[in-house]
Amino acid sequence: xxxxxxxxxxxxxxxxxxxxxxxxxxxxxxxxxxxxxxxxxxxxxxxxxxxxxxxxxxxxxxxxxxxxxxxxxxxxxxxxxxxxxxxxxxxxxxxxxxxxxxxxxxxxxxxxxxxxxxxxxxxxxxxxxxxxxxxxxxxxxxxxxxxxxxxxxxxxxxxxxxxxxxxxxxxxxxxxxxxxxxxxxxxxxxxx
Amino acid sequence: xxxxxxxxxxxxxxxxxxxxxxxxxxxxxxxxxxxxxxxxxxxxxxxxxxxxxxxxxxxxxxxxxxxxxxxxxxxxxxxxxxxxxxxxxxxxxxxxxxxxxxxxxxxxxxxxxxxxxxxxxxxxxxxxxxxxxxxxxxxxxxxxxxxxxxxxxxxxxxxxxxxxxxxxxxxxxxxxxxxxxxxxxxxxxxxxxxxxxxxxxxxxxxxxxxxxxxxxxxxxxxxxxxxxxxxxxxxxxxxxxxxxxxxxxxxxxxxxxxxxxxxxxxxxxxxxxxxxxxxxxxxxxxxxxxxxxxxxxxxxxxxxxxxxxxxxxxxxxxxxxxxxxxxxxxxxxxxxxxxxxxxxxxxxxxxxxxxxxxxxxxxxxxxxxxxxxxxxxxxxxxxxxxxxxxxxxxxxxxxxxxxxxxxxxxxxxxx
Numbered sequence: 001x002x003x004x005x006x007x008x009x010x011x012x013x014x015x016x017x018x019x020x021x022x023x024x025x026x027x028x029x030x031x032x033x034x035x036x037x038x039x040x041x042x043x044x045x046x047x048x049x050x051x052x053x054x055x056x057x058x059x060x061x062x063x064x065x066x067x068x069x070x071x072x073x074x075x076x077x078x079x080x081x082x083x084x085x086x087x088x089x090x091x092x093x094x095x096x097x098x099x100x101x102x103x104x105x106x107x108x109x110x111x112x113x114x115x116x117x118x119x120x121x122x123x124x125x126x127x128x129x130x131x132x133x134x135x136x137x138x139x140x141x142x143x144x145x146x147x148x149x150x151x152x153x154x155x156x157x158x159x160x161x162x163x164x165x166x167x168x169x170x171x172x173x174x175x176x177x178x179x180x181x182x183x184x185x186x187x188x189x190x191x192x
Numbered sequence: 193x194x195x196x197x198x199x200x201x202x203x204x205x206x207x208x209x210x211x212x213x214x215x216x217x218x219x220x221x222x223x224x225x226x227x228x229x230x231x232x233x234x235x236x237x238x239x240x241x242x243x244x245x246x247x248x249x250x251x252x253x254x255x256x257x258x259x260x261x262x263x264x265x266x267x268x269x270x271x272x273x274x275x276x277x278x279x280x281x282x283x284x285x286x287x288x289x290x291x292x293x294x295x296x297x298x299x300x301x302x303x304x305x306x307x308x309x310x311x312x313x314x315x316x317x318x319x320x321x322x323x324x325x326x327x328x329x330x331x332x333x334x335x336x337x338x339x340x341x342x343x344x345x346x347x348x349x350x351x352x353x354x355x356x357x358x359x360x361x362x363x364x365x366x367x368x369x370x371x372x373x374x375x376x377x378x379x380x381x382x383x384x385x386x387x388x389x390x391x392x393x394x395x396x397x398x399x400x401x402x403x404x405x406x407x408x409x410x411x412x413x414x415x416x417x418x419x420x421x422x423x424x425x426x427x428x429x430x431x432x433x434x435x436x437x438x439x440x441x442x443x444x445x446x447x448x449x450x451x452x453x454x455x456x457x458x459x460x461x462x463x464x465x466x467x468x469x470x471x472x473x474x475x476x477x478x479x480x481x482x483x484x485x486x487x488x489x490x491x492x493x494x495x496x497x498x499x500x501x502x503x504x505x506x507x508x509x510x511x512x513x514x515x516x517x518x519x520x521x522x523x524x525x526x527x528x529x530x531x532x533x534x535x536x537x538x539x540x541x542x543x544x545x546x547x548x549x550x551x552x553x554x555x556x557x558x559x560x561x562x563x564x565x566x567x568x569x570x571x572x573x574x575x576x577x578x579x580x581x582x583x584x585x586x587x588x589x590x591x592x593x594x595x596x597x598x599x600x601x602x603x604x605x606x607x
Binding site for chain 2 (some may be wrong): 055061064066075076077079149
């Protein structure tokens with residue numbers, strides 16, 4: 001691909017340059033970048049018309065180019081403006097966790113579905129997104145957050161630990177559809 | 193029980209597609225700009241390879257955006273979009289000046305995009321690389337000392353290393369390592385004593401740079417360190433102190449080094465030596481003034497009259513051919529890019545990420561200020577590259593490396 005580009009780029013100007021030099025009756029050494037248009041001067045009228053048309057097209061394209069650059073800037077600024085106002089919403093695929101089992105005293109019904117937010121905090125304290133009023137659940141027990149379209153489960157140093165598919169979690173892990181989480185005796189299934 | 197989930201689902205899909213469509217529209221405008229510019233070049237020079245070149249650029253831009261969008265949708269995609277726009281403008285101008293050079297630059301651009309992707313994919317969580325502060329310091333200082341011994345002289349400053357098949361500028365790479373070093377030192381700043389070693393490191397590297405006649409990079413190093421120290425300590429006294437030191441050092445080097453004196457004298461009065469030292473700046477000013485408000489039009493300027501037109505003075509030819517309006521557009525784009533960088537810093541959670549993104553944004557900003565200021569004779573002209581636009585492999589690659597780090601930081605807001 002690059003080789004083809006190089007040959008094209010090399011041969012292009014040279015070939016055309018020679019053609020122009022033949023038609024150039026003024027005998028002056030044409031500037032490589034201007035030869036294309038000035039060289040036509042001693043030619044037949046219809047070529048001059050073509051030449052004029054050419055100039056017109058390029059003249060129009062010049063302004064189209066500049067205005068497009070400014071349309072581009074306007075669009076980008078508009079996006080950034082709405083970003084400043086909206087506080088930068090991020091895209092989120094939807095998923096939820098369903099309660100499939102409760103061990104111990106807890107008022108949560110089996111079958112309840114909690115939707116997952118970009119950041120979902122789970123624990124006993126009132127400021128969590130999902131409040132679980134069980135004595136085995138820590139104040140801030142676990143967090144599920146979104147990163148690159150994947151939900152990641154992180155244990156927030158809870159007393160009884162967070163279990164993913166039966167294993168106690170040491171570091172944050174990606175959760176998928178069908179995974180089973182055990183948070184202080186309350187068992188959830190991930191629905192995606 | 194399932195209905196609320198489903199409603200949320202629908203809203204999310206709409207939200208996602210709206211921002212995605214907006215991005216697509218903006219990218220399509222970039223494609224159109226590239227295509228029109230290369231069509232103009234092709235029509236003028238009867239060189240249809242130009243159109244092919246433009247199409248290749250479009251494919252490259254589309255592909256890189258596609259990859260980032262598919263696998264890393266959480267990052268700030270406008271960093272990539274804006275830098276692709278700037279690189280395209282640079283490639284258009286370089287192609288118009290010298291097609292062969294543009295093909296080389298295209299290789300560097302593709303390589304840069306590749307490295308950008310690799311960094312986004314392979315770099316571990318940015319906070320975890322905060323602990324290697326002595327490695328960063330050693331690498332940065334080594335790169336700067338290396339040129340002192342093995343440097344070869346290209347374009348008046350001894351800051352190149354010739355490897356035989358290619359040559360590169362170590363000071364470009366040292367910039368990123370200095371940023372990482374300062375970020376790792378300042379991210380757990382408690383006492384004033386901790387600032388002594390970084391202060392000495394910065395001082396030594398500034399002296400090395402001035403001795404290598406790389407004055408532009410010295411100013412950038414200074415700008416980066418002042419900004420990062422201010423953000424890291426939130427103490428304005430350090431800014432005042434370093435400004436004072438800068439003035440003392442500047443006046444001192446004005447009397448000590450002849451090359452500093454030449455630069456300042458040419459800034460004050462380029463006409464005192466119009467054929468030799470003042471030539472660059474005079475030609476640059478003539479080019480900008482002949483462009484006027486709307487420019488002479490692409491391919492109608494005179495780049496052959498401007499020295500170093502594809503590297504340092506590329507802004508003059510942009511101003512000549514695209515006019516003052518084109519020059520403004522470039523400056524606004526840089527402004528937006530730097531804004532995105534600082535936005536990343538604001539949203540980043542760790543101190544190391546915050547400081548690194550501040551350092552990288554300042555690096556790009558300082559570089560743009562120093563070179564555009566030099567070209568329009570606002571400050572003394574020093575030879576550095578315009579990020580993403582100028583021809584140059586080291587500069588292109590290092591800019592994409594820093595952009596990759598920024599992208600990586602912008603991805604990890606929630607973690």
